[in-house]
Amino acid sequence: MKIMKKQDNNSRHILTLNIPCSAEYLSFIRKISESVCSDLKMKSRDVEDIKVSITEVCSNSVKYSRGMQELRIDFSQKKGRLLIYVKEQCKSVDMPEESVKCDSAGLGIYIIKKIMDDVKYELDTDYGTSVYMAKKIR
Amino acid sequence: MDIKINSKQVKDKTHVIEVNGEIDVYTSPKVKEAINALIEEGSYFLAVNLEGVRYIDSTGLGVLIGALKKVREHDGNITLVCTNPQIKKIFNITGLVKIFSISKTEEEALKNM
Numbered sequence: 001m002k003i004m005k006k007q008d009n010n011s012r013h014i015l016t017l018n019i020p021c022s023a024e025y026l027s028f029i030r031k032i033s034e035s036v037c038s039d040l041k042m043k044s045r046d047v048e049d050i051k052v053s054i055t056e057v058c059s060n061s062v063k064y065s066r067g068m069q070e071l072r073i074d075f076s077q078k079k080g081r082l083l084i085y086v087k088e089q090c091k092s093v094d095m096p097e098e099s100v101k102c103d104s105a106g107l108g109i110y111i112i113k114k115i116m117d118d119v120k121y122e123l124d125t126d127y128g129t130s131v132y133m134a135k136k137i138r
Numbered sequence: 139m140d141i142k143i144n145s146k147q148v149k150d151k152t153h154v155i156e157v158n159g160e161i162d163v164y165t166s167p168k169v170k171e172a173i174n175a176l177i178e179e180g181s182y183f184l185a186v187n188l189e190g191v192r193y194i195d196s197t198g199l200g201v202l203i204g205a206l207k208k209v210r211e212h213d214g215n216i217t218l219v220c221t222n223p224q225i226k227k228i229f230n231i232t233g234l235v236k237i238f239s240i241s242k243t244e245e246e247a248l249k250n251m
Contacts, residue, residue: 023164030160030193048224055195059163063197107196107232114231 014039014075014082021071021088023062026055029073033084036075040082040137049115050082050135056108057086057131081117081134088128141165142190143172151214152183152251154244158190161198170201177205182214185247194225199234206237215239217247 014036019025030051037047054073061071070089075082113119118134141159148154153176161169176184186202188194206216217239220226229235241247 023162026162026164027160045224045227048227051193052195052228055162055193059195059197062163107199111196111228111231 012076012078014077016075017073018070018089019073021058021061021069023059026058026062029054029058032073033075037082040077042082042135042137046135046138050084053112053116053119053133053135054084054086056112057133060108061086061088061129077137081136084133084135086131086133088130141168143169145172145176147181148185148248151181152185152248153181154185154187154248156187156190160193161191161201162193162195163197166197166201169198170204173201173205174208177208177214182209182212183251184209184214184216185219185244185251186216187219187244187247188225189219189221191220191222191225194228196232199228199232202238203234215251217241217250219244219247 015032017029017032019029033051033054034047037050042050058071058073072085072087072089074085074087076085077083112133116133117136118132120132122130122132124130141157141161143158144156145153146156155173155176157169159165173184173186184205202216202218209216218229218241220229220240221242226235226240229238229240239247239250241250
């Protein structure tokens with residue numbers, strides 16, 4: 001597990017987290033997310049929304065991708081918005097349609113779309129899924 | 139991260155399940171196991187107290203939906219106790235407030251069974 005904190009001139013990049021793709025790290029990911037949001041003085045309800053969204057994205061990776069070593073989570077700030085980029089670090093084996101077997105199928109993505117200001121998925125069967133999310137800092 | 143689950147029988151076929159902690163992919167199997175064990179024992183009326191739950195994700199919601207399907211096969215029901223606005227928000231935006239009765243107290247949850 002690696003945490004990199006960069007200070008660039010535009011203060012856009014906040015933090016990069018490389019973490020094992022495993023359910024036991026979800027709580028830690030939430031703690032880091034909370035810390036990033038607190039530094040940006042975000043409202044507590046927005047902090048909770050971000051914790052939920054990041055957990056949902058990472059949970060999907062944990063549930064539906066086998067053989068994945070790591071998740072890379074980038075936090076950055078641009079034009080008054082917190083940008084979060086979650087990237088699976090290897091080949092995604094199962095496709096999302098398999099999720100219909102689960103009672104929570106589709107709920108996670110639905111929740112993220114409802115509580116974040118912007119969400120974009122990039123599905124790539126060779127290099128894993130990437131998710132971009134944004135939330136206005138207010 | 140840990141999760142604590144306690145249950146108590148309040149009357150025939152009726153239990154109150156108290157959950158404390160965070161419910162996500164890591165912990166939800168324990169919640170599922172505890173609820174399913176009660177259903178298998180014939181307890182088809184369950185009040186799940188989420189007052190000690192700080193966080194729930196879609197996997198946790200899936201566990202509750204799955205359990206509700208099971209008890210309804212036996213004409214049972216599951217009601218919830220929850221006052222945490224963040225948790226209630228998740229039930230609201232997913233529309234699950236229309237499926238689960240959410241109460242402020244265990245007594246109310248048992249009454250709404």
